[in-house]
Amino acid sequence: MQMTDVFVVSDNILSPLGWTTDENFTRLKNSVSGIRWHDDTALSPEPFYAALFNKELDQDLAAKLPGAGELTRFEQVLAASIRQALEGCKVDPADPETILIISSTKGNIPLLETAEPGDPELKDRISLFGSAQRVAGHFNFANRPLVVSNACISGLLGIITGARLIRSGRYKHAVVAGADLISKFVLSGFQSFQAVSPEPCRPFDKDRTGISLGEAAATMILSGKSEELPNPLIKVMDGLTGNDANHISGPSRTGSELSYIIQKVLQNVLVRASDIDFISAHGTATLYNDEMEAKAIDLAGMDSVPVNSLKGYYGHTLGAAGLVESIITIASMKEDLVLPTLGFREHGVTKPIRVSSSLLQKPLKHCLKTASGFGGCNAVVLFSKNTERP
Amino acid sequence: MKDLNYIISSCTIGRNSVFKGDTRLYSQAEELGQRLLSLYRNLGLDYPKFYKMDQLSKLGWLASEILLKDNTILSTLQPEDIGIVLTNANSSLDTDIKYLDSVANIASPAVFVYTLPNIMIGEISIRNKFKGENAFFIFDRFDAEFIELYVCQLLDTGVLKACVCGWVDVLGDDYKACLFLVARGQSGKPSPGSESPEPGSITFSKENMDKIFREGGIEQ
Numbered sequence: 001m002q003m004t005d006v007f008v009v010s011d012n013i014l015s016p017l018g019w020t021t022d023e024n025f026t027r028l029k030n031s032v033s034g035i036r037w038h039d040d041t042a043l044s045p046e047p048f049y050a051a052l053f054n055k056e057l058d059q060d061l062a063a064k065l066p067g068a069g070e071l072t073r074f075e076q077v078l079a080a081s082i083r084q085a086l087e088g089c090k091v092d093p094a095d096p097e098t099i100l101i102i103s104s105t106k107g108n109i110p111l112l113e114t115a116e117p118g119d120p121e122l123k124d125r126i127s128l129f130g131s132a133q134r135v136a137g138h139f140n141f142a143n144r145p146l147v148v149s150n151a152c153i154s155g156l157l158g159i160i161t162g163a164r165l166i167r168s169g170r171y172k173h174a175v176v177a178g179a180d181l182i183s184k185f186v187l188s189g190f191q192s193f194q195a196v197s198p199e200p201c202r203p204f205d206k207d208r209t210g211i212s213l214g215e216a217a218a219t220m221i222l223s224g225k226s227e228e229l230p231n232p233l234i235k236v237m238d239g240l241t242g243n244d245a246n247h248i249s250g251p252s253r254t255g256s257e258l259s260y261i262i263q264k265v266l267q268n269v270l271v272r273a274s275d276i277d278f279i280s281a282h283g284t285a286t287l288y289n290d291e292m293e294a295k296a297i298d299l300a301g302m303d304s305v306p307v308n309s310l311k312g313y314y315g316h317t318l319g320a321a322g323l324v325e326s327i328i329t330i331a332s333m334k335e336d337l338v339l340p341t342l343g344f345r346e347h348g349v350t351k352p353i354r355v356s357s358s359l360l361q362k363p364l365k366h367c368l369k370t371a372s373g374f375g376g377c378n379a380v381v382l383f384s385k386n387t388e389r390p
Numbered sequence: 391m392k393d394l395n396y397i398i399s400s401c402t403i404g405r406n407s408v409f410k411g412d413t414r415l416y417s418q419a420e421e422l423g424q425r426l427l428s429l430y431r432n433l434g435l436d437y438p439k440f441y442k443m444d445q446l447s448k449l450g451w452l453a454s455e456i457l458l459k460d461n462t463i464l465s466t467l468q469p470e471d472i473g474i475v476l477t478n479a480n481s482s483l484d485t486d487i488k489y490l491d492s493v494a495n496i497a498s499p500a501v502f503v504y505t506l507p508n509i510m511i512g513e514i515s516i517r518n519k520f521k522g523e524n525a526f527f528i529f530d531r532f533d534a535e536f537i538e539l540y541v542c543q544l545l546d547t548g549v550l551k552a553c554v555c556g557w558v559d560v561l562g563d564d565y566k567a568c569l570f571l572v573a574r575g576q577s578g579k580p581s582p583g584s585e586s587p588e589p590g591s592i593t594f595s596k597e598n599m600d601k602i603f604r605e606g607g608i609e610q
Contacts, residue, residue: 003547105506109483112490123561128481128528146536147528149481150508157525161540168543185486188493189502240549241524243515245469249503257521260470374503375512377524 006163008234008383009223010088011327014081015216015314016051019064025331028339029359033313035200035212044187049200051214051315052182053077068138074108075131077217078179079138085219086139091173093139099171100145102132103158103178104319107149110183135177143171152282152373153241154178155322156381159220160239166224173224179217180318187213193249195286201316203283203309203341204290204355206348211284214315218323234330237269237366237382244376251288251372255295258370258378262300265382271366273301278338278367280329283309284316285343289372294349296370308356312342322371326381333364333385394575395545395594398552401457402606403429403449403567409606410456411590422565426452433459437517444485444504445565447513450476450558453567454514463552463573464518471551473522474511475541478559481528482507510558522550532557532568534599542594545574557603568603570594 012020016034017027034051038044061068061076065083068076082100091098107128115122124130132145146165148158155178162174180186190196190211197210222236223229240261244252252258266273279302281293290309297307310325317324332338338360347355365385372378402409403425408416420428426448430440433455443451458464464472485504492498503509508526515521523544527536537555544550556569572594592598 106486107481109486112486123483126483127479127530129479129530132528133530148525149506149528150511150524150526151506153524161525164540164543167547168539170539184493185490185505188497189489189499189505192497192499192502242470243474243512243521243524245515245519245521248509248512248516249499260521264470373508374506375508375510375524376515377508377512 004167004224006166006236007223007229008220008236008330009091009229010085010221011219011330012081012085013216013218013324013327014077015324016053017313020084021327021331025328028313028328031342033200033342034214035315043184044191048187048196049212050182051212053215071134071138072108072111074179074181075135077181078102078177079135081179081217081219082135082139082175082177085175085221089221091175091221091223093141093175095173096142097172098141099143099165099174100132100136100141101148101158101162101174101176102135102145103148103154103176103323104128105149105151105154105180106186107131109185110181113184151375151377152318152321153371153377153379154319156239156326156369156371156379157241158323159236159326159381160241160379162222163236163239166222174222175219176222176323177217177219178320178323180215180320182213182215197285200343201285201311202343203285203311204349205344206346208285208287208290208348210286212311212315214317216314216317216320216324218320218327220323220327232334233386234333235384235386237384238265239379239381240265241377241379244378246376248376249374251292255292255299258293258296258372259299261378262296262368262370262380265380269382271382275366276302276305276368277362277364278332279305279307280325280367280369281307281309282371283311283341285311291349292372293370294351294353297353298351303352304354306338306354306356306360308339308341322369322379326369326383329367329369330383333367333383336364337361395542395572396575396591397594397598398461398463398571398573398591399457400570400602401453402602403453405565407606414606422560422563442500443513446482446484446507446558446560447504447510449560449565449567450510451513451517453558453569454554457554457569457571458518461571467551469519469521471522472520473524473544473550473553474514474520475523475525475537475553475555476511477527477529477533477537477557478507479528479530480559480561484560484562514554532603534596534603537599538594538596541572545572570599
């Protein structure tokens with residue numbers, strides 16, 4: 001069956017490293033990390049490393065997003081990213097064939113920490129669908145928004161879902177946006193798992209000791225229409241999710257489940273493992289995640305393919321991670337440039353995968369983005385570059 | 391195309407009743423905690439992991455146990471061909487509140503892990519060895535139209551051959567689960583690879599889902 005082509009027509013990353021995709025990518029090429037040492041008892045009794053927005057965020061948002069005062073901080077960050085992505089293309093929110101998809105793990109849940117007990121408006125304020133509706137209302141989206149909340153694969157699942165809804169014929173365009181802010185809620189949780197690294201995270205490294213958390217919002221706009229598209233064209237070829245069916249808080253011991261969906265995506269679109277030019281891994285820098293991913297990549301026959309993780313630049317941005325890292329993957333494809341894995345020094349997984357450790361210029365046509373999360377979930381998306389007009 | 395997909399079975403658990411298909415299993419009104427324990431006992435289950443789950447996962451997991459009991463389809467399929475697509479309104483808020491209360495003393499990793507709604511998908515996957523598509527969506531109300539659109543897309547494009555889908559929501563005293571086992575039929579037959587339709591199968595449609603969600607069961 002011939003699948004409808006789905007193109008990436010615009011994107012934005014709003015992070016501690018910059019407010020546009022270009023600003024972000026320039027920082028990454030210069031090995032700048034957003035991860036800093038924070039000593040903030042409102043977030044954690046002990047100091048910690050994380051990539052957080054600076055204290056001026058609220059003023060910056062007010063300046064960039066006039067008339068958004070009724071939105072919460074989480075919603076404003078999302079809206080600021082969506083606004084910039086919309087400005088980069090002709091997709092119209094008011095078009096009945098456009099859908100807004102929001103990916104987040106916790107949304108406004110940080111408000112629970114400071115809320116007055118018994119506040120009658122609180123329940124609506126902190127519901128993710130309520131947030132999505134307010135953001136959709138801000139841009140006059142014609143359709144009800146769709147909210148994806150599936151742990152750390154939420155961002156990739158948003159892209160996969162957008163592509164599916166376009167291929168179903170129900171919509172022509174999907175504005176996929178994701179965000180998460182770091183609060184005491186999330187930080188204490190990962191600390192309770194002993195999962196937060198005492199130094200900036202070091203994906204795939206021999207001495208890795210866990211994650212650094214990060215804040216970001218990101219937006220990718222997908223379209224099934226091929227008129228007036230940017231050159232080069234980036235297509236969302238296919239994407240799948242799956243479950244390890246093994247453990248709710250630990251990844252598969254074999255990596256076979258992630259490997260299975262990687263291989264199935266390639267089969268679906270008739271691309272061979274040897275055609276893959278680059279893999280943007282999840283690479284959280286926990287002992288078990290990185291080992292599982294290395295096994296999955298090895299099982300898929302991609303030991304010689306350059307792999308990186310961007311967690312050393314952004315930290316783990318949770319529900320935004322799949323979007324942020326996919327957008328950087330696309331920026332990499334446009335410049336034929338694989339970024340190094342910041343924090344990686346010495347090979348620290350049992351399979352001989354090729355962890356990128358310096359800037360590498362090479363033609364990038366077919367690139368994979370993977371993610372994994374609590375609940376045993378995995379996701380993969382294949383992006384391909386086409387320099388010819390369709 | 392859409393009449394090729396069938397609801398093989400359904401289960402609804404609410405405050406006043408528990409249904410499997412159109413059969414009312416229990417008609418006694420029960421509080422959530424009581425409902426979860428009495429169902430676990432009455433179903434004769436022995437699954438120690440159950441006691442570690444939060445209320446949301448317990449509810450969804452029990453609904454899936456009732457939903458999948460005695461089906462003859464899943465054993466004919468590969469683990470990767472069976473997926474789970476769930477929805478609700480309150481995400482994991484019920485456990486989020488409990489977790490935040492615990493943070494004041496000692497944050498509990500065993501509670502924190504349940505502050506994501508898709509953990510329930512993981513629990514059902516572990517129990518049944520389902521390895522196919524996962525997705526969790528949040529709505530303000532049960533949205534059968536979206537579930538039909540999304541799950542049909544998965545079944546019609548061959549991503550899945552069967553899917554557990556529906557709604558599981560818990561917040562305080564309010565709770566409701568409504569799950570459907572949906573499978574792709576072949577040549578109009580709801581049972582993949584089989585000549586005769588699975589007894590009791592009905593068309594996978596928005597209308598049928600809405601009726602089951604509202605009324606618990608549905609007449610043939």
